[in-house]
Amino acid sequence: METLFYIAAAVTLLATLRVITHVHAVHALLYLVVALIALSLIFYLLGAEFAAALEIIIYGGAIMVLFIFVVMLLGPLAVEQERTWLTPGAWVGPSILALVLLGEVGYLIVAGDLPAISIQEPRQKAVSIALFGPYIIGVELASMLLLPGLIGAYHLGRRLSSEAR
Amino acid sequence: MLSTPALLLATMLFGLGLIGLLSRRNILYMLLSLEIMLNAAALAFIAGGARWGQVDGEIMFLFILTLAAAEVSVALGIVLQLSYRFRTLDADAFSEMRG
Numbered sequence: 001m002e003t004l005f006y007i008a009a010a011v012t013l014l015a016t017l018r019v020i021t022h023v024h025a026v027h028a029l030l031y032l033v034v035a036l037i038a039l040s041l042i043f044y045l046l047g048a049e050f051a052a053a054l055e056i057i058i059y060g061g062a063i064m065v066l067f068i069f070v071v072m073l074l075g076p077l078a079v080e081q082e083r084t085w086l087t088p089g090a091w092v093g094p095s096i097l098a099l100v101l102l103g104e105v106g107y108l109i110v111a112g113d114l115p116a117i118s119i120q121e122p123r124q125k126a127v128s129i130a131l132f133g134p135y136i137i138g139v140e141l142a143s144m145l146l147l148p149g150l151i152g153a154y155h156l157g158r159r160l161s162s163e164a165r
Numbered sequence: 166m167l168s169t170p171a172l173l174l175a176t177m178l179f180g181l182g183l184i185g186l187l188s189r190r191n192i193l194y195m196l197l198s199l200e201i202m203l204n205a206a207a208l209a210f211i212a213g214g215a216r217w218g219q220v221d222g223e224i225m226f227l228f229i230l231t232l233a234a235a236e237v238s239v240a241l242g243i244v245l246q247l248s249y250r251f252r253t254l255d256a257d258a259f260s261e262m263r264g
Contacts, residue, residue: 001167002167005167005170005171006170009170009174012174012178013174013177013178013181016178016181016182016201017181019185019197019201020181020182020184020185020188020189020194020197020198020201025191025193025194028194028197029197032197032200032201035201035204036204039204039208042171042174042208043208043211045167046167046168046171046211046212046215047215048211048214048215048222048223048226050223051207051211051223051226051227054226054227054230055207055230058230058234059200059204059230059233062234063200063233063234063237066237066238066241067193067196067197067237067241070193070241070244070245071193073245074193074244074245074248074254123220126220127220127223127224130220130221130224131224131227135224138224138228142228142231142232145231145232145235146231146234146235148235149234149235149236149238149239150238152238152239152242153238153239153241153242155242156239156242156243156245156246157242157245
């Protein structure tokens with residue numbers, strides 16, 4: 001458990017360091033996805049399985065796809081630019097880090113009855129009860145935050161398309 | 166007990182995000198650094214929840230996730246607008262307000 005945690009922490013730190021020092025946006029996004037997946041493994045080791053799943057689905061999936069769409073929209077996507085993005089050096093680093101994470105997950109599955117891998121149903125039940133019990137005002141506030149976010153994103157995107165020359 | 170190293174990792178991640186936010190001038194990288202810092206805060210909440218065996222950490226993680234989704238959608242719209250109007254992503258070029 002401890003060793004797995006430290007390996008995942010090292011992967012997270014290395015990938016984050018590459019994110020903030022990289023020049024190419026797509027490469028930095030690749031490293032950021034690896035960092036998020038490593039972070040979700042850490043959440044899993046800390047016993048928060050639901051948070052780990054959400055980290056992969058929403059952060060690694062939805063938010064990173066938004067970033068990639070914006071990077072694609074920003075510049076003219078010239079052929080030579082794509083060629084520099086897809087050089088082997090671009091995916092070797094993230095692939096090595098992701099293989100380390102894959103090895104950790106494989107070890108967790110093979111090792112079997114670790115306490116981390118047992119699904120604790122009462123904990124998820126407690127999360128749900130607390131979310132819609134004492135924290136119901138937070139859920140309402142989140143909905144009040146998401147609706148202005150939706151309207152703001154729609155407004156900013158719409159003006160961009162209508163003013164396009 | 167993994168909470169203490171997890172809190173240390175959260176501190177280091179937050180520091181890395183802060184360094185990235187202060188040192189990079191590309192506004193897209195500043196957004197990425199903000200995401201890293203939000204993740205570090207979420208990790209700190211999860212570690213606190215794991216330390217005390219309570220579910221409040223995971224609930225705060227859910228709220229941070231909602232906040233990040235709303236923030237990213239609006240901020241990326243602003244990035245698109247800025248790149249369309251100024252033809253650059255340099256944060257120093259957006260100085261029309263003389264701030």
